[in-house]
Amino acid sequence: MKEYLKLRSWIRLRFSYFFWGLFFMLLSALFNSVSLTAVVPLIDRVFSKKEIVLQKNLPPFLMAKGERFTALLNSFPPLVILKWLLLIIILLLLLKGFSTFYQVYFMRHFGQRAITDLRNRLYGHLQILSLDFFYQGRLGELMARITYDVGLLETAISEAISNLIFKFLTVLLYLFILFFISWKLAFFSLFVLPMLSFPILRIGRHLRKIALLLQKKMADLTTILQEKIGSIQIVKAFTAEEREKAIFSQENEKFFRLMLKQIKRISLLSPITEFLGAGGGAFLIYFGGKEVLSGRLSTGVFLLFLVALFSIISPIKGIATANAQIQAGASALPRIFEILEEKNEVVEKAMAKELPGLKEIEFSRLSFGYQKKEILKDINLKLKAGEAIGIVGSSGVGKTTLINLLLRFYDPTDGAILINGEDIKNFKLKSLREKIGLVTQEPILFNDTIRNNIAYGKPEAIEEEIKKAAKIANIHTFIETLEKGYETIIGERGARLSGGEKQRIAIARAILKNPPILVLDEATSNLDSESEKLVQEALSRIMKERTSLVIAHRLSTIRNVDLIIVLKDGRIEEQGTHQELINKKGLYYHFYQLQGEETG
Ligand SMILES: Nc1ncnc2c1ncn2[C@@H]1O[C@H](COP(=O)(O)OP(=O)(O)OP(=O)(O)O)[C@@H](O)[C@H]1O
Ligand SMILES: [Mg+2]
Structure with a gap:
């Protein structure tokens, strides 16, 4: 209890309903037992044709009244008693029915x-x-x-x-x-x-x-x-x-x-x-x-x-x-x-502020591990509003983890991420995440229409906006070829779409939200060169005029970014522009050569 x-x-808990239920419950039980008791005179007087006798163990003051009542009952002819008692029993049962209804309903x-x-x-x-x-x-x-x-x-x-x-x-x-x-x-x-x-x-x-x-x-x-x-x-x-x-x-x-x-x-x-x-x-x-x-x-x-x-x-x-x-x-x-x-690991401070206009994002002495194992160690990185940065590194090095931290899906174990010089923990979660458009590594779509999937971050968006976003994401033409167009239901997790189509819808979704910061986790999925080109085009279009963090598996995506960082063993191993890193002939150059061999 x-x-x-x-x-x-x-x-x-709405106890008033509970007590009304109790009230009708009492009534119902009462009507039930009284109607049951009414059977006694019926049997004794009508069926056995005897006088009704009172129990001898009543308290004295009831005894007198009870005797008068039984005398009255006995004075009626049995047929009258039969009629009236049956009527009373039926009436009582009707009342009981009502009370039972309200009792159950309220309870x-x-x-x-x-x-x-x-x-x-x-x-x-x-x-x-x-x-x-x-x-x-x-x-x-x-x-x-x-x-x-x-x-x-x-x-x-x-x-x-x-x-x-x-x-x-x-x-x-x-x-x-x-x-x-x-x-x-x-x-x-x-x-x-x-x-x-x-x-x-x-x-x-x-x-x-x-x-x-x-x-x-x-x-x-x-x-x-x-x-x-x-x-x-x-x-x-x-x-x-x-x-x-x-x-x-x-x-x-x-x-x-x-x-x-x-x-x-x-x-x-x-x-x-x-x-x-x-x-x-x-x-x-x-x-x-x-x-x-x-x-x-x-x-x-x-x-x-x-x-x-x-x-x-x-x-x-x-x-x-x-x-x-x-x-x-x-x-x-x-x-x-x-x-x-269950306590929330990522908590919003009581005094959290709105995030003002973006000037600069900084990763400062950032370290993080999911459990015991440290994934990212002492990451230091700065980017100004409008800049684009590319993140490269082998699988499992912690690229996705880095952006998970920026969105505050997790908090760093050491160091901090600063926006305009202030720890992102000081901002409201909503205000922070509103400023970021995220395209995840595996595009996640809901079992809903294409329109609603694109408009997920901005449900009030009008037709024109949605179409415009789809065009930028290079998916509009494809959607038009569908019988139901934007109203097509795409199946759970987007099961009825190709990898590239899903990705471009996810990009359209991020574009529609029109956030100042864009985070792209490029998928490794094997897009054919045609759809890869479409995705590439879409990406480069939306990276303009935005602060972008792009995790790239295809180095061609980030050829033109302002800065590329190469992660190794949780640390920044190299950084520079594409040309600088090529000239350096280090890890980036190594990746570049590998991809060159692959594609041609
Ligand atoms: N939720 C989690 N809990 C525990 N460990 C995790 C979790 N998510 C990722 N990891 C581990 O953290 C490490 C970094 O993962 P992350 O997803 O950041 O890699 P990545 O660089 O994005 O790799 P990829 O290029 O394959 O996407 C991996 O070893 C992974 O197994
Ligand atoms: Mg990843």
Whole structure:
């Protein structure tokens, strides 16, 4: 319960709905038990044609009133009683129906509102978390937490808690009826209740453990699905279908076996309770029957007793189920809180400023490593607004890492990046990233129309702007050839486009945003010379009049930049213009020669 209350620190719980639900719940339980009691005079007066007698154990002040009331009832002819009581019972049940409706409606409103808010909270928090978080964890597990765990919580909050209260209330009312009729019989019959609850409690404990394991297994399955369906092309290309099928079916089988365990226990719950209940019931009918035969109890009252007793079984079972669901929800809660409590590695300072117009970018004594291993060491670099710089180096040397730091996807372990002489940590994240247009190494597109993909950084862009950006990126002509043009849906991750097309759409997206700083991580993907030329053209067009950082795998891209730096072992090994570096006959020259051989 403590866990559940902790929810309040993350979302606003609308308790007013909860209390209205409770109110109607009370009404519903009341109408139910009163309509049940109305059966007594019906049976005694109409079917057994006897006088209705009052229980002798009423307090004195009720006794007088009660006797007058029964006398009144007895004075009516049975037929009148039959008509009126049936009418009253129907009316009561109608009222009960209304109350039940509002009870369920309000309670579920309370729960669903909370869950919806929680999902928003979770998604919102994920948007804020640094890249690091997503790369270290398994995406599938994250998905499982947001779907499966939140689902468990949903059942707990929107059904189980109200069920628990309602069933508890019903049990109390029935208990009252039972004890009112005959405390001896009630006491006797309730002697079996502890016997009932013992096995149920035990099973409940097991169920909680199994629920936890099921969550884990579901996460495993989701991870496999995500990964392997997402990379289906590789699976097929390496003819690993059979192997993947086997791996999946193995995990699926484990889930199945665990599920069976759960099913076994859940389905054991009701027969066990029912059997024990029936055993107790037989005893009861024997003793109660003797009371009726001896005239100490009227048939109607005894029947009411039996009905109340049997009716108590179902809510008790309901309590057990609701309890199990609440436990399952409670086990999901810490996993949800874990995400919500996940700290952001890259934090924005409280006093962060807007980034003013760009004059200069400087990397100063910059060092960085993802975990222990140092990737970049003591990088010093300065570029003025309007300049273009090319970054070269062998694969894995840390080129992408360098620009990840500029966008503050990560923070340096030592040194700093300064803009206009001020640490970028002093600027608002939004303000910093707004100024940078990023074309990533692997173009990342959404499963949406081409138009929306290009306009992602500027949703309010008009038709003309979008087309203009596409033209600069050399992709407009291609888009026009498509049947639906800019409205073409491009499939997940742009699956229906070629590498070059994706890249040029990503470039158009960066252009449309019209940022003062441009960061291009040129892809190594093998573009044919035609599309390479198109991409090259697009790049050189947009690098004009902007401050650009270009990671180049094809050295021709950066032939005309102001400065080229060559990274080796995390340090700047060489720097200079293209011609200077060629003359130097160092590492750059070496790369240049290699590429020369490749292309011709
Ligand atoms: N999120 C990460 N966590 C841990 N290590 C990482 C992470 N991203 C990259 N690395 C490692 O950091 C090193 C530098 O990676 P980076 O992506 O910067 O290389 P790169 O120079 O861009 O290479 P390429 O030319 O192949 O794109 C690599 O050894 C890589 O394995
Ligand atoms: Mg890279």
